[in-house]
Structure formats: C-alpha cells, structure tokens
Amino acid sequence: TQLLEQSPQFLSIQEGENLTVYCNSSSVFSSLQWYRQEPGEGPVLLVTVVTGGEVKKLKRLTFQFGDARKDSSLHITAAQPGDTGLYLCAGTGANNLFFGTGTRLTVIP
Amino acid sequence: DSGVTQTPKHLITATGQRVTLRCSPRSGDLSVYWYQQSLDQGLQFLIQYYNGEERAKGNILERFSAQQFPDLHSELNLSSLELGDSALYFCASSVDSGAQPQHFGDGTRLSIL
Numbered sequence: 286t287q288l289l290e291q292s293p294q295f296l297s298i299q300e301g302e303n304l305t306v307y308c309n310s311s312s313v314f315s316s317l318q319w320y321r322q323e324p325g326e327g328p329v330l331l332v333t334v335v336t337g338g339e340v341k342k343l344k345r346l347t348f349q350f351g352d353a354r355k356d357s358s359l360h361i362t363a364a365q366p367g368d369t370g371l372y373l374c375a376g377t378g379a380n381n382l383f384f385g386t387g388t389r390l391t392v393i394p
Numbered sequence: 395d396s397g398v399t400q401t402p403k404h405l406i407t408a409t410g411q412r413v414t415l416r417c418s419p420r421s422g423d424l425s426v427y428w429y430q431q432s433l434d435q436g437l438q439f440l441i442q443y444y445n446g447e448e449r450a451k452g453n454i455l456e457r458f459s460a461q462q463f464p465d466l467h468s469e470l471n472l473s474s475l476e477l478g479d480s481a482l483y484f485c486a487s488s489v490d491s492g493a494q495p496q497h498f499g500d501g502t503r504l505s506i507l
Contacts, residue, residue: 318495327396327484327498328437373437380450380491381427384437 289385308374322371400499412473419487426468432481444491
C-alpha cells in the first residue's frame with residue numbers, strides 16, 4: 286500500500302491569511318492530483334502535477350510537486366470562505382489513485 | 395455537475411441486510427471506480443472496472459462485490475452488513491484505465507442501524 290500523509294489534518298484560519306498544506310509519501314508517484322471536497326459532494330479535481338519540481342498556479346492556489354516526486358504542497362494566498370473544504374492529494378498507481386489522509390480547511394469570514 | 399450519477403443518495407438499513415448501490419459514469423468514460431469514505435479512514439479505494447472487466451482491486455471485503463454492465467453503469471453490492479460498513483460510498487469514472495483524473499459522483503450515504 287502506498288501511503289500519503291497530509292498535514293495538517295485540520296486547519297482553521299481567518300479570511301485573508303495564507304496557508305500551506307503538505308502531502309508526503311515514501312513512495313514515488315508518476316503524477317499527483319489534488320482534489321477539493323465540499324460537504325455532501327464528491328471530490329473535484331483541482332490540478333494534476335506530473336514532472337518533479339513542477340509548479341502550477343490556479344488563481345490563488347499554487348501547487349508544487351517535489352523534485353523526487355514523493356511529496357507535494359498546496360499554497361493558498363489570501364484565503365476566502367469559499368476555499369473551505371476537504372483537500373485531498375492522490376498519487377497515481379498503475380490503475381488507481383492512492384488518496385491522502387486529507388486536510389480539512391475552514392476559512393472564517 | 396461531474397456527470398456521474400449515484401443512486402440512492404441515502405440508504406438506511408439494518409445489520410445483516412444486503413444493499414445495492416448504483417452508478418452511471420460520465421458519458422464516454424469506460425472506467426468506473428468505487429471508494430469508501432468513513433470519518434476515520436479517509437477515501438479508500440475498493441475496486442475498478444474498465445469496459446465491463448474488473449481491472450484493479452483495493453481494500454474490498456469479501457462481503458462486497460461489484461460489476462459493470464454492457465451499458466457501462468456499475469453496481470456495488472454490500473451484503474451481511476455490519477455497523478462498521480456505515481460510510482459514504484463514492485463512484486468515480488474516467489475516460490480510460492490507468493490513474494487518470496477521475497470524476498466523482500456525490501456519493502451514497504449508507505447508515506447501518
């Protein structure tokens with residue numbers, strides 16, 4: 286089993302603050318995906334990173350894939366209440382995804 | 395709207411019973427994946443089907459089984475239900491096999507009383 290640990294597990298911040306969520310593994314992944322899940326809904330894909338060292342930006346969200354392709358981070362600038370949700374990283378295996386333990390983010394207005 | 399449809403949305407039943415969860419994948423997607431999400435264990439991969447054939451198996455109990463039909467919809471059968479089976483069950487689909495970006499349904503919440 287390829288385990289992905291995410292930290293922190295819970296994060297509660299004020300609107301306007303910056304934050305970083307981490308996704309770490311001892312395994313190498315060919316690519317890594319980030320999803321956001323809101324209450325009552327399924328996870329929604331945010332981004333896929335493929336190359337070691339790759340950085341992708343999605344508005345206020347910046348995703349980085351580690352050089353060794355074992356870890357990733359998600360940085361949110363000036364968080365907004367709409368960013369509230371469960372953030373999941375997922376490493377790609379041969380036929381399926383291995384999901385991380387998740388970070389539950391709450392942004393307080 | 396992901397295009398993946400799961401029914402029913404909620405299911406309440408008793409221990410020892412059997413239930414069937416249904417999933418219609420996004421149009422054009424050949425792969426269907428089933429996941430279990432419980433409060434203390436995150437999203438656990440159960441099983442994948444590709445174009446009607448089982449492709450990968452994860453942490454799926456022997457009491458659980460699944461199939462994908464010729465029209466590509468899939469069903470997850472859970473039998474001899476136990477209290478610990480209470481969870482959200484998600485279906486996802488992707489165009490091809492391999493761990494491509496997956497599109498998730500809104501899940502079925504199963505409560506065992």
